[in-house]
Amino acid sequence: MNVMELPVVVGVDGSESALRALDRAAEEAALRDTELRVVYASLWERYEGAALADDLGGTPAEPVLARDIVESAARRARQRHPGLRVTADTVPEEPEYALVRESRNASLLVTGSRGRSGLSEALLGSVSLTVAGHAHCPVLVVRGEPxxxxxxxxxxxxxxxxxxxxxxxxxxxxxxxxxxxxxxxxxxxxxxxxxxxxxxxxxxxxxxxxxxxxxxxxxxxxxxxxxxxxxxxxxxxxxxxxxxxxxxxxxxxxxxxxxxxxxxxxxxxxxxxxxxxxxxxxxxxxxxxxxxxxxxxxxxx
Known part of the structure; x- marks a missing residue:
């Protein structure tokens, strides 16, 4: 696939930082006239999986949260950029590994500077730092106030x-x-x-x-x-x-x-x-x- 046709990928986790990254990623995808791919990565399935779902009599809270986050993110992107092609997925893997793998088939990968930890954004979070250091495509880290x-x-x-x-x-x-x-x-x-x-x-x-x-x-x-x-x-x-x-x-x-x-x-x-x-x-x-x-x-x- 030509690099011009590869999607813009954004990692989301429900944090305010990820929300800003989503908005910037949607803008970048619209500028490039390409697809936006929204990814939520977590190890819930590896550590909990179907066994925990059976014990609880339903679906574990983490996959429900993940699905809500990516679906909400996709709606937000479409509302802000009508006509934008958006796909969303949840991945049972550590965020940094999942995003580096996603970067193999992306024109641009976008992350926030911090996740849901609530720590100060004075320094970059470990996921964004790892992705920036290993990704196969350009990585945009959304720092600073909007x-x-x-x-x-x-x-x-x-x-x-x-x-x-x-x-x-x-x-x-x-x-x-x-x-x-x-x-x-x-x-x-x-x-x-x-x-x-x-x-x-x-x-x-x-x-x-x-x-x-x-x-x-x-x-x-x-x-x-x-x-x-x-x-x-x-x-x-x-x-x-x-x-x-x-x-x-x-x-x-x-x-x-x-x-x-x-x-x-x-x-x-x-x-x-x-x-x-x-x-x-x-x-x-x-x-x-x-x-x-x-x-x-x-x-x-």
Whole structure:
């Protein structure tokens, strides 16, 4: 199946965070003119199953709750986006494993930042963190408070491994008619180096110029590749692109620049033979502290 035809998948669990994720996922599916798949994952069937149902003389509370949640979510999505194709399913599996598996056949996977635990959203929940670190498709984690209206600005971090992230961000900006702000961080020479102050200043200037040059090359390459992809709607407007280089650690720069953005997009290198959490320091920091929704895009190669 062409990636343009793959569904947008959203994980729900009845929490307020998942409700915001559902709304964003429905919006993304409508923008892509594709199906929305709503998934509730739980281990109730493995640990309770038919035996408990027999003991209780009926259906256990957990599957009833799961069915109510997914059916309610599907109704909400259809009401907000009439004509949207919506499917809903409950899966007897740990949420993180179920969603990573779902990501194999999805164009985008959407999660909230927290589940029903009621804990503070200052840091990301374990399910969203695991999914972002292992999913096979881009993962949108809905962070921050819901915006009253869009700001019309999408931020993407540009580094050594960000080609897929750039393409995703440019495509998203085009679909929304938003400004794409491509940001590359760079570091000045350490203070107190043995080189004279003048030479240190020149080195910093050269580093800034190199960062700007690499940023331009990466953006132009991504836009060219995006323009060559068949099947993109002709009605999608071209995105205004702003290029920005900022001195400082990338993990801090991106969190700061994301203030007031609708979305911040970062790439994450996938290591096929590694089973650990596949998130670098920059992506990890942005997921935990960004003031807006975050998309983590797998970078392969």
């Amino acid at each position: 915006a009253v209206r869009p700001h019309g600005r999408i931020v993407v971090g540009v580094g050594a491994e960000s080609a897929e992230a750039l393409r995703f961000a440019a495509d998203e900006a085009r679909r929304r008619g938003a400004v794409l702000e491509a940001v590359r961080a760079w570091k000045a020479p350490a203070q107190g180096s043995p080189s004279p102050a003048a030479l240190a200043g020149e080195s910093a200037r050269h580093r800034a110029e190199r960062a700007a040059r690499e940023l331009d090359e990466a953006v132009e390459s991504a836009l060219k590749e995006l323009a060559d992809i068949p099947g993109l709607p002709d009605a999608v407007p071209g995105a205004e692109v702003r290029r920005r280089t900022v001195e400082g650690p990338a993990r801090t720069v991106l969190v700061d620049v994301a203030e007031g953005a609708d979305l911040v997009v970062v790439g994450a290198k996938r290591r096929p033979r590694s089973f650990g959490l596949q998130l670098g320091r920059v992506t990890h920091r942005v997921l935990h502290h960004a003031p807006c929704p975050v998309v983590v895009v797998p970078e392969r190669g």
